[in-house]
Every structure is written in C-alpha cells, then in structure tokens.
Amino acid sequence: MAAGVATWLPFARAAAVGWLPLAKKTMPKPPVDNSSRSDEILYLNVSGVRFQTWKNTLDRYPDTLLGSSEKEFFFNEDTEEYFFDRDHEMFRHILNFYRTGKLHYPRHECIQAFDEELAFYGIVPEIIGDCCMEEYRDRKKENQERLAEDTEANESMDAPLPPDSTPRERLWRAFENPHTSTMALVFYYVTGFFIAVSVIANVVETVPCRPPEGRVKDLPCGEKYQLAFFCMDTACVLIFTFEYLMRLFAAPSRCKFMRSVMSVIDVVAIMPYYIGLVMPENEDVSGAFVTLRVFRVFRIFKFSRHSQGLRILGYTLKSCASELGFLLFSLTMAIIIFATVMFYAEKGTKGSTFTSIPASFWYTIVTMTTLGYGDMVPNTIAGKIFGSICSLSGVLVIALPVPVIVSNFSRIYHQNQRADKRRAQQKVRLARIRMAKKGTTNAFLQYKEDRGLGGRDSDSTALCVKNRSAFEHQHHHLLHCLEKTTNHEFTDEMTYSELCMTESVGFRTSRSTSLSSQQGAQNNPTGCCPRRARRRAAMRLANSTASVSRGSVQELDTLHIKTTSIPPQTRSSLNAQADNLKLNCGEQDFTAAIISIPTPPANTPDESLPPSPAPIPGILRNTRATAFTHETVKISSL
Amino acid sequence: MTGCAKRCKQGLVKFAVTLHKLVTGTLIKDKADDDLEMTMVCHRPEGLDQLEAQTNFSKRELQVLYRGFKNECPSGVVNEDTFKQIYSQFFPHGDASTYAHYLFNAFDTGHTGSIKFEDFVTALSILLRGSVTEKLQWTFNLYDINRDGYINKEEMTDIVRAIYDMMGKYTYPVLKNDAPKQHVDAFFQKMDKNRDGVVTLDEFIFSCQEDENIMRSLQLFENVI
Numbered sequence: 001m002a003a004g005v006a007t008w009l010p011f012a013r014a015a016a017v018g019w020l021p022l023a024k025k026t027m028p029k030p031p032v033d034n035s036s037r038s039d040e041i042l043y044l045n046v047s048g049v050r051f052q053t054w055k056n057t058l059d060r061y062p063d064t065l066l067g068s069s070e071k072e073f074f075f076n077e078d079t080e081e082y083f084f085d086r087d088h089e090m091f092r093h094i095l096n097f098y099r100t101g102k103l104h105y106p107r108h109e110c111i112q113a114f115d116e117e118l119a120f121y122g123i124v125p126e127i128i129g130d131c132c133m134e135e136y137r138d139r140k141k142e143n144q145e146r147l148a149e150d151t152e153a154n155e156s157m158d159a160p161l162p163p164d165s166t167p168r169e170r171l172w173r174a175f176e177n178p179h180t181s182t183m184a185l186v187f188y189y190v191t192g193f194f195i196a197v198s199v200i201a202n203v204v205e206t207v208p209c210r211p212p213e214g215r216v217k218d219l220p221c222g223e224k225y226q227l228a229f230f231c232m233d234t235a236c237v238l239i240f241t242f243e244y245l246m247r248l249f250a251a252p253s254r255c256k257f258m259r260s261v262m263s264v265i266d267v268v269a270i271m272p273y274y275i276g277l278v279m280p281e282n283e284d285v286s287g288a289f290v291t292l293r294v295f296r297v298f299r300i301f302k303f304s305r306h307s308q309g310l311r312i313l314g315y316t317l318k319s320c321a322s323e324l325g326f327l328l329f330s331l332t333m334a335i336i337i338f339a340t341v342m343f344y345a346e347k348g349t350k351g352s353t354f355t356s357i358p359a360s361f362w363y364t365i366v367t368m369t370t371l372g373y374g375d376m377v378p379n380t381i382a383g384k385i386f387g388s389i390c391s392l393s394g395v396l397v398i399a400l401p402v403p404v405i406v407s408n409f410s411r412i413y414h415q416n417q418r419a420d421k422r423r424a425q426q427k428v429r430l431a432r433i434r435m436a437k438k439g440t441t442n443a444f445l446q447y448k449e450d451r452g453l454g455g456r457d458s459d460s461t462a463l464c465v466k467n468r469s470a471f472e473h474q475h476h477h478l479l480h481c482l483e484k485t486t487n488h489e490f491t492d493e494m495t496y497s498e499l500c501m502t503e504s505v506g507f508r509t510s511r512s513t514s515l516s517s518q519q520g521a522q523n524n525p526t527g528c529c530p531r532r533a534r535r536r537a538a539m540r541l542a543n544s545t546a547s548v549s550r551g552s553v554q555e556l557d558t559l560h561i562k563t564t565s566i567p568p569q570t571r572s573s574l575n576a577q578a579d580n581l582k583l584n585c586g587e588q589d590f591t592a593a594i595i596s597i598p599t600p601p602a603n604t605p606d607e608s609l610p611p612s613p614a615p616i617p618g619i620l621r622n623t624r625a626t627a628f629t630h631e632t633v634k635i636s637s638l
Numbered sequence: 639m640t641g642c643a644k645r646c647k648q649g650l651v652k653f654a655v656t657l658h659k660l661v662t663g664t665l666i667k668d669k670a671d672d673d674l675e676m677t678m679v680c681h682r683p684e685g686l687d688q689l690e691a692q693t694n695f696s697k698r699e700l701q702v703l704y705r706g707f708k709n710e711c712p713s714g715v716v717n718e719d720t721f722k723q724i725y726s727q728f729f730p731h732g733d734a735s736t737y738a739h740y741l742f743n744a745f746d747t748g749h750t751g752s753i754k755f756e757d758f759v760t761a762l763s764i765l766l767r768g769s770v771t772e773k774l775q776w777t778f779n780l781y782d783i784n785r786d787g788y789i790n791k792e793e794m795t796d797i798v799r800a801i802y803d804m805m806g807k808y809t810y811p812v813l814k815n816d817a818p819k820q821h822v823d824a825f826f827q828k829m830d831k832n833r834d835g836v837v838t839l840d841e842f843i844f845s846c847q848e849d850e851n852i853m854r855s856l857q858l859f860e861n862v863i
Contacts, residue, residue, distance in 0.1 A: 007706030011671060012728045014765035015741055017773055018780045019801060020855050021846055027855040039702055056702070093699070139721055448832075 043081035049088035057098050064122040090117045090540050097236025105132035113140045173248035191243055195302050198236040202296050205229050237273040316409040327401040327425040334397055338364045338390040345383040473527055641780050681714035683755040694767030707755055715752040718742050732806030744780040774843045788836040794822045
C-alpha cells in the first residue's frame with residue numbers, strides 16, 4: 001500500500017462507525033497501541049549533513065532500513081542521532097522517497113552507485129516513479145551490457161587455456177583467436193594469402209592475353225594457360241577444404257557451426273570446383289558449369305574472418321534490416337507508380353522506347369537513382385513533367401532511410417572501438433592492481449626484517465615502524481602468525497629464483513604456501529622451478545616441521561621459498577649460493593627460509609655481506625632438534 | 639442552415655490559414671497554452687486555534703492530521719475520485735467505490751463536491767471524540783442518502799449492498815444474492831418501531847441506545863488517533 005495510505009487509516013477506521021448499527025455480530029476489540037502517540041523528530045546525520053524528519057515519515061515504509069528497527073544499529077547515543085557513513089547527496093533522494101512516496105533517479109549519478117545506495121537502505125528499485133523509470137532502466141541495461149561484454153571478452157579471448165584442454169579445444173581456440181599461438185597466426189596469414197591468390201586468379205583468367213601462334217583473336221588468359229590456372233585453383237581449393245574440415249572437426253557444436261554464415265560461405269566457395277570435377281565434359285551441362293564458376297567469387301567473403309570492418313558492416317546491415325526493407329518497399333511502390341504513368345504518357349508517340357510497363361521500370365529506376373543513362377527518354381510534354389517529378393521524388397525516397405543506416409553503423413562501430421579500447425585498458429589496469437598488491441607484501445617483508453632484528457639499532461627500527469598504520473600492524477602480525485603456523489617464511493621472487501639456480505648445484509627447493517602464491521605462480525621463472533613442482537608437492541608435507549633460520553647458513557637441506565613480488569631493488573650482492581643472505585633494514589629484501597641439517601660450518605660468509613647477527617647460530621642450534629629426516633634430502637656443503 | 643454556413647466558413651478559414659502556414663514555412667501548429675494551465679485550487683484551512691475550539695482534538699493531534707492530509711493532497715481539498723481511490727486501497731478484495739461515494743457525501747456537509755480539511759477534521763472529531771448522540775446522528779446522516787430525514791428501505795438496501803460489495807466475491811460462507819435484503823429486513827425489524835416503513839432519527843437513536851452491543855462498540859474507535 002502506498003505510504004500516504006497510512007495517514008488515511010485513522011479516517012477509514014473512524015468511518016467504520018457507520019457500520020456499527022448494521023453489525024450482526026459484536027465488533028472485535030481494537031489493537032492496543034502502546035507506542036508513544038506524540039510524533040517526534042528524528043535526526044539523521046549522513047556524513048556530517050544533518051537531516052531531520054518526523055518519525056512517522058520514516059515509519060511509512062517498515063520494510064526498509066530507516067523504517068524498521070534496523071536503524072537502531074546506527075544510533076549514536078552520545079549525539080542522539082542516527083549516523084550513516086554514506087553519501088549525503090544520494091541520501092537526499094532516499095529521504096524524499098519517504099516524504100513524497102516517489103523515488104526519483106538523479107540523472108547525473110552513476111547507476112551502480114545509486115543501486116548500491118538503494119540496496120543499503122533496503123529500497124527496491126522497482127518503485128522508482130514513472131518519470132525516472134525509463135532513464136533508470138536504459139542506463140542499467142547499458143551498464144549490464146557493458147559488464148557482460150567485458151566478462152565475455154575476458155573469458156573468451158585473453159584467459160589462458162585451462163591446462164587440461166583437449167587438442168580439439170585448443171584447435172578451436174587457435175582458429176577463433178589466431179594471435180594466441182604462432183602456428184595459428186601462420187595458418188591465418190596463409191589462408192588469407194590463398195584467398196587473395198584465388199580471387200586474383202579468378203579475375204586475371206578473364207583478361208585477354210596475347211594469342212598463341214596460329215591464332216588471330218585475343219584469348220582470355222584462362223584458356224591460354226589453362227593448366228597453370230587449374231593447378232592454382234586446385235591448390236587453393238585444397239587449402240580451403242583442409243581448413244574447413246579442420247574447423248568442422250574442432251567446432252564445439254558441429255550443427256551450429258555448419259549453420260553459421262561463414263561455414264556456408266566456405267562451402268559455397270569450394271563446391272563449384274568439386275562439382276566441376278565430378279561433372280562429365282558434357283556440352284549440355286557446361287552452361288550450368290559456367291554458372292557455377294560464378295560462385296567462386298564468394299571466396300572474397302572469406303576475408304570477413306580476417307577483417308573486422310567487414311564484419312561490422314555485415315552486422316550493421318543485419319541490424320538495419322527493417323530500414324532496408326522499408327526502403328525497398330517504398331522504392332518498389334514509387335517505381336510501379338511512375339512506370340505506369342510514364343508508359344501511358346508516352347504511349348502515343350511513334351517509336352517510343354516505353355514499350356510496356358515493365359520496360360518503363362528500367363527508366364524509372366535509372367531516373368530515381370539520378371543515374372540518367374539516356375537510353376530511354378520521354379518525348380511528350382506530359383512525359384517530361386512526370387519524368388521530372390519522378391527524379392525529384394527519387395532523391396527524397398532514397399535519402400530518407402540512409403541516415404538511419406549510417407547512425408546504426410556508427411553506433412556499432414564505436415561500440416566495437418570502445419570494447420577494444422576497454423580491453424586494452426583493462427590489461428593495464430589489472431597490471432597496476434597487481435603491482436599495488438605486491439606493494440603490500442613488500443611492506444610485510446619489510447616489517448619482518450624490522451621485527452626480526454629486534455635488538456638492533458632501535459632508531460632505524462623506529463623509523464621503519466613509524467609509517468605503518470594500525471591496520472598494517474595487525475595485518476603483518478597475522479601474516480607472521482601464518483608463518484609460525486606453517487613454520488615457513490615469506491620471501492620474494494628474486495631470492496627464490498636465485499635459490500632456484502643453486503638447486504642445479506644440488507639443492508632442493510620446495511615452495512611453501514604463501515598468501516600470494518597465485519601471483520607467485522605466474523611470476524615464477526619458468527626455467528627452473530616447474531619441474532620441481534612435483535617434488536615440491538611430495539615434500540611439502542614433510543617440510544611442515546622444517547625449521548626456519550635466518551642469516552648465513554652453511555648448509556642447505558631444503559629451501560623454502562615463496563615467490564611473491566619483484567623486489568624493486570636488485571640484489572646484486574646476493575650470489576647464487578643462497579645460503580648467504582643478508583639482512584638489511586634499509587633494503588627491501590627478505591629472508592629465505594632455510595632448513596639446515598647441522599654440520600660444522602665449512603666456509604666463511606661472503607665479505608660483501610654484513611656480519612650476521614649473533615643470535616642466529618643459536619637459532620640454528622635450537623632448530624636442530626626439530627630438523628626432519630627426509631630420505632630425499634640431499635646434504636651438501638658449500 | 640445558418641449553422642451549416644457558419645461551419646463551412648470556419649472550415650474555409652482554417653484551410654486558408656493552413657495553406658498560408660504551409661507556404662510561409664510554419665508547419666507546426668501553435669498549441670494553445672491552455673493545455674498547460676492547470677487549475678490549481680489551493681485551499682487553506684482556518685487557523686489552528688479556531689479548529690481546536692471547534693473540534694475535540696488537541697493542537698498536536700490537529701498538526702499530525704493536517705500534515706498527513708497536506709502531504710496527500712497538496713492542494714488542500716479532496717475530490718470524490720481521490721477519496722474513492724484512497725478508500726479503495728483499504729479494501730482491495732472488493733469494490734469500495736459505492737460506499738466511498740456515500741461516505742464522501744456524509745463528509746462533504748456543505749455539498750461543495752470536495753472535502754476540505756475542516757470538513758475532514760470535523761467529521762473525525764465527531765466520530766472519534768463525539769458523544770453517543772452525535773455519532774449516531776452522523777451515522778443516520780450517512781444512511782439517509784437523500785437527506786430527507788427518513789431512511790427508507792431502498793436507501794438502506796443501497797447502503798447495505800455497498801457494504802457487501804466491499805467484501806468482494808470470495809467470502810465464507812458464500813454470499814447469497816438476497817443477503818443484503820435479509821440484512822435490511824432485520825435492520826428494519828429492529829429499528830422501525832412504529833412499522834411505518836421508514837426510520838426517523840429519533841427511532842434510530844432510541845433503538846441503538848437499547849442495543850448494548852452497539853453502545854459498547856461505539857467506544858471502540860476512540861483511540862484511533
């Protein structure tokens with residue numbers, strides 16, 4: 001029921017007195033209303049802007065946030081007002097809805113922002129008044145289409161193939177998006193080349209060549225070099241047939257593929273050749289055969305797979321079908337009318353070319369399209385008058401639907417441009433978001449160093465700590481807890497890759513699970529680590545009890561490394577022997593988690609590294625006890 | 639004959655004007671601005687103090703009532719169509735328009751065709767805060783459609799049928815066609831003391847005061863506001 005109806009309820013109830021004398025039975029007792037009768041003003045503070053309204057106003061819609069007891073969650077007792085940390089400009093509209101019963105959509109607002117506000121306040125968008133409903137719906141649909149386009153584009157085009165795709169799916173993808181693999185690209189260009197060759201051959205074989213000896217008349221090149229052209233044609237048709245069969249095989253839905261326009265064009269392009277092969281060299285059917293050769297020109301339509309502009313044009317024509325139909329119909333009407341008139345106007349003249357009405361059709365068409373060949377010309381005065389009217393009206397009739405078609409084409413073309421641009425921008429945006437995410441993990445690694453160094457230089461640690469917010473503190477603490485749980489540590493990609501390299505010398509590496517392991521997976525240097533992935537999985541369980549140590553460790557047993565981010569600075573001093581890691585608060589470096597099996601230190605740390613902090617060997621010793629025994633662990637000494 | 643000639647002349651003039659417009663290029667017909675003119679009748683009620691004196695409501699109650707009233711009818715008056723619409727919203731099952739029509743006439747004491755805020759509040763004051771006699775008098779006025787001081791069977795049948803219409807089709811037990819008639823007969827049986835076929839105001843008040851049920855139920859609606 002509408003909001004205002006609530007205000008009339010007392011009146012309706014009062015009017016019920018009129019039924020009382022007629023009542024056959026006793027009336028039920030009225031509901032007892034314990035709430036305070038007097039109306040009060042509520043204060044709503046929305047991001048600092050104070051709104052005031054009667055409580056009754058908000059009570060009109062009890063199934064929304066403001067009308068129900070849900071608003072009590074936002075009640076601030078100190079200031080005795082309801083505080084909402086939302087946009088106050090949009091709140092204006094929401095409050096007006098309560099006041100007037102009509103919800104309006106502000107045209108300058110983003111549709112999604114508006115939707116979110118409505119969802120927050122528990123208002124259903126369907127109650128938007130008629131005045132704004134159309135605009136709202138249009139913009140919402142446009143927004144949804146855009147989003148659908150984006151997700152569809154993302155899924156279909158750029159997403160990497162799932163690893164378990166069959167060869168058939170890969171083949172189909174290669175056909176649809178040639179730029180995904182080099183083979184597909186090569187095939188794409190080859191087919192394009194052959195289409196061009198075939199079309200040019202079709203054209204050239206009709207050009208007259210110099211006649212061979214013994215002949216006077218010029219011969220078309222096709223007959224002179226018959227064998228050459230035949231071979232070229234065969235080659236092209238073979239390529240096209242092969243391509244068509246491959247596509248047919250790879251198509252996810254063969255029926256759908258066979259019905260599609262491109263497939264029909266393909267078939268029409270290659271059929272004439274085969275029919276020509278099959279057909280006998282008969283004089284009667286050779287006429288039909290010649291007709292069939294005309295269809296070879298359809299090969300030029302195969303270019304639409306290679307050209308987006310052609311596709312857009314085709315799509316435009318399809319979408320303007322109704323306008324084109326109208327154009328055709330109105331033209332036909334006008335042609336018939338004028339042809340009839342011209343015929344009867346010119347009927348009297350001797351030797352007139354307007355022999356019948358269908359013959360006049362030609363004159364009318366030529367005149368209406370302002371061609372004016374001049375092969376048929378009216379001679380009588382009446383004929384000339386009607387002829388001029390015909391040409392004037394022709395311009396109008398043809399010009400009218402053209403802007404519609406043009407605007408359709410422009411709209412579709414720009415849509416395509418926008419989609420392409422958006423896709424390109426999307427990649428950049430995603431890359432930037434990834435960089436930002438890495439920034440936070442860098443901060444964590446930084447935090448770890450500061451924390452871990454503990455008893456060092458308190459000034460520098462204080463400096464390092466200062467710039468972090470409470471949120472970051474807690475977040476880092478959380479990550480630290482995770483490290484403790486899994487008994488592994490976070491490191492960055494560069495160290496990991498370097499540690500990877502040392503693996504070739506005989507170290508094992510295994511990866512610990514990390515927060516940003518998905519990113520790490522992508523940044524993984526493909527060279528060294530993927531092979532170890534399998535061994536990693538096996539070792540992961542066993543390594544859960546692996547100890548962690550920092551600083552220079554002489555021996556490595558297994559290296560737990562997490563690749564997260566690309567450290568902005570290069571650690572040039574870090575050598576391939578990853579056991580020598582330096583800790584430095586100033587640099588954005590990290591430490592690698594290293595498991596060691598205790599053996600006496602055999603070599604000195606690298607001079608380029610600062611001396612490792614004292615407590616670390618102690619840690620080493622402590623962890624000795626927890627060192628695991630793992631059959632596959634290789635021990636080597638540096 | 640003159641009318642025909644006049645019409646012909648008007649048509650000719652119009653045609654000439656159109657031709658002139660065609661030639662000079664103003665093809666758009668100038669629409670009269672009277673479309674946009676809406677009669678904005680705005681009525682303001684008497685002062686709050688006066689209303690308070692005239693009715694049995696307190697100032698606060700009048701404020702609440704007026705705010706609701708003004709919100710729904712910014713022009714300050716309710717016409718019959720709006721009234722019917724509002725009242726029908728409370729009875730979605732059936733057709734409340736007939737009864738709303740009678741109600742409207744009962745509210746519109748001045749027979750102006752629209753209800754102002756004073757009418758509204760006066761009627762409410764009687765119904766909710768008035769004495770028993772006043773209430774019964776109001777009800778009698780409601781039933782007496784032609785305002786002749788008597789309720790006859792036809793008027794009563796109309797009222798009762800209008801009330802039954804509000805129930806709609808789907809009732810339990812199923813509504814029979816002669817239910818209103820039976821109801822009216824029962825009513826007249828009770829109210830018409832001298833059996834003259836009509837009910838006067840005194841008979842009505844007297845009979846109602848005899849009936850305890852009615853007396854009790856008259857107190858029911860006192861706390862509506």
